[in-house]
Amino acid sequence: MQFTIVSLFPEFFDSFLSCGLMAKAVEAGVVAVDRVNPRDFALDRHHTVDDRPYGGGPGMVMGLPTMAAALRSLPRPGKLLMLSPAGKPLTQQMAGELAGEEALTLLCGRYEGIDARIFDLFDITPVSVGDFVLSGGESAAACLMEAVARLVPGFMGKDASADEESFSSGLLEYPHYTRPEVFEGLPVPPELLSGHHAAIADWRRRRSLETTLGLRPDLFDQTAIGVADADFLRSRPRTRSGRNMHLGLVHGPVVLKDGKVGTVSLTNLDVHDIARVSRTYGLGGFEVVSPLRDQLTLAGRIVDHWRTGPGSRANPDRGEALSLVRLHEGLDAALAAVAADHGREAALVATSAKGPATLSFAAAREMIRARPVLVVLGTGHGLAEEVLARAEGVLPPLRPFSDYNHLSVRAAAGILTDRLLGDAS
Ligand SMILES: C[S@@+](CC[C@H](N)C(=O)[O-])C[C@H]1O[C@@H](n2cnc3c(N)ncnc32)[C@H](O)[C@@H]1O
Numbered sequence: 001m002q003f004t005i006v007s008l009f010p011e012f013f014d015s016f017l018s019c020g021l022m023a024k025a026v027e028a029g030v031v032a033v034d035r036v037n038p039r040d041f042a043l044d045r046h047h048t049v050d051d052r053p054y055g056g057g058p059g060m061v062m063g064l065p066t067m068a069a070a071l072r073s074l075p076r077p078g079k080l081l082m083l084s085p086a087g088k089p090l091t092q093q094m095a096g097e098l099a100g101e102e103a104l105t106l107l108c109g110r111y112e113g114i115d116a117r118i119f120d121l122f123d124i125t126p127v128s129v130g131d132f133v134l135s136g137g138e139s140a141a142a143c144l145m146e147a148v149a150r151l152v153p154g155f156m157g158k159d160a161s162a163d164e165e166s167f168s169s170g171l172l173e174y175p176h177y178t179r180p181e182v183f184e185g186l187p188v189p190p191e192l193l194s195g196h197h198a199a200i201a202d203w204r205r206r207r208s209l210e211t212t213l214g215l216r217p218d219l220f221d222q223t224a225i226g227v228a229d230a231d232f233l234r235s236r237p238r239t240r241s242g243r244n245m246h247l248g249l250v251h252g253p254v255v256l257k258d259g260k261v262g263t264v265s266l267t268n269l270d271v272h273d274i275a276r277v278s279r280t281y282g283l284g285g286f287e288v289v290s291p292l293r294d295q296l297t298l299a300g301r302i303v304d305h306w307r308t309g310p311g312s313r314a315n316p317d318r319g320e321a322l323s324l325v326r327l328h329e330g331l332d333a334a335l336a337a338v339a340a341d342h343g344r345e346a347a348l349v350a351t352s353a354k355g356p357a358t359l360s361f362a363a364a365r366e367m368i369r370a371r372p373v374l375v376v377l378g379t380g381h382g383l384a385e386e387v388l389a390r391a392e393g394v395l396p397p398l399r400p401f402s403d404y405n406h407l408s409v410r411a412a413a414g415i416l417t418d419r420l421l422g423d424a425s
Helices: 010-017 020-028 064-072 092-098 138-149 197-215 217-221 227-235 268-280 293-307 310-314 316-322 331-342 361-370 385-390 409-424
Strands: 002-006 032-036 079-089 103-108 124-128 245-250 285-289 325-328 347-350 373-378
Touching: 002 064, 002 138, 010 020, 010 032, 010 138, 020 138, 064 103, 079 092, 079 138, 092 138, 103 138, 124 138, 197 217, 197 227, 245 268, 245 331, 245 409, 268 285, 268 293, 268 316, 268 409, 285 331, 293 310, 293 316, 293 325, 310 316, 325 331, 331 373, 347 361, 347 385, 361 373, 361 409, 373 409
Parallel strands: 002 032, 002 103, 079 103, 079 124, 245 285, 245 373, 285 325, 347 373
Antiparallel strands: none
16 A cells, blocks of 8 residues: 655654554555655745635645645555545544555645645545644544554454454444453453353453443444344443433413414323333433313323323333323423422423524533433424523524424424433433
């Protein structure tokens, strides 16, 4: 594999290329690395490579003449990549695909980056190594080179050793141990000492699943796990962060069809479906709010039918979900009930199909990890202004860029809950 690095600081790579497996791979000819400095292509006597940005603003921009000349000078550029925080995220899968190329050229930016017309002149793929900003592309290029080179046949002693690492199966890797067997009272897990290959493989798979669920549950979105894996994850005792979250369905005060504030009737479907969402995601409870006594009586009858009446025998699972329903005459009573459950004050978070949002999903996830939160949804045409105003935050609308904004409240409850808790709950 041929790497060409285009950088104002080619010496940055000296130590990187002179130690460990990378040095060995260069020596063995598994990878070859050329370094090109755009400054060598500058035409003025100061060897200028940057200039002020059009439109003003801080910093300098790497200019096109030197960069284009540097790229045109390359005898074997192969695929062109630019390290950039605005690039496609570097993943193990991307590294695997790049390892199949014969040659890669890596453009390292400095200052505010490179004049954007570089993308019009050359077919360049921008690649990011993470959601943070480095001072230059060199350390990012080193990351990319190492991730790619170690997948090139011959780089590692045994080619198979890359197969079991984090991300190669879509999961994080299991933990490793070595001698001594006990260190400062800490033993190595007995399964690893058993000599029983199937037991070891099983232990490793389970640790890998647990680590992934604990640290990177988002990875389960990208990988299909088997029935046995899912059974194992389900069987584990877990701390449910979902318990801190309660859903609240407010029937009044809400906005009515005519724009006035009032109360709307309760819907059997909403009570059922939001209770099932609440149970599925391990929520602390589902708080139904209506100022109308007869509506609460009706809701009570529906719930009791499934919880203790004939419905409980016909479908006990439904009864289990509906057991999470509590009925309140007002928001204050709902908040008080949530606070009583947790022994501390609960935060009120509101939702709106229109915005404006004052609380991001990420901030709301943090809030739920830390304390009890009642997330309220409005029936009718949405929560009344007085409810939005007293909430600690209003979550962003779902699908804000869609030209159709009419989700049912129960569909919205499901989507919001998944955004807030996902599979981590
Ligand atoms: C100071 S940064 C420029 C940041 C740029 N103005 C911005 O806000 O996106 C200088 C150079 O560092 C490199 N760089 C910085 N962060 C990076 C990241 N997360 N991934 C890849 N390259 C990065 C790029 O080559 C970039 O051109």
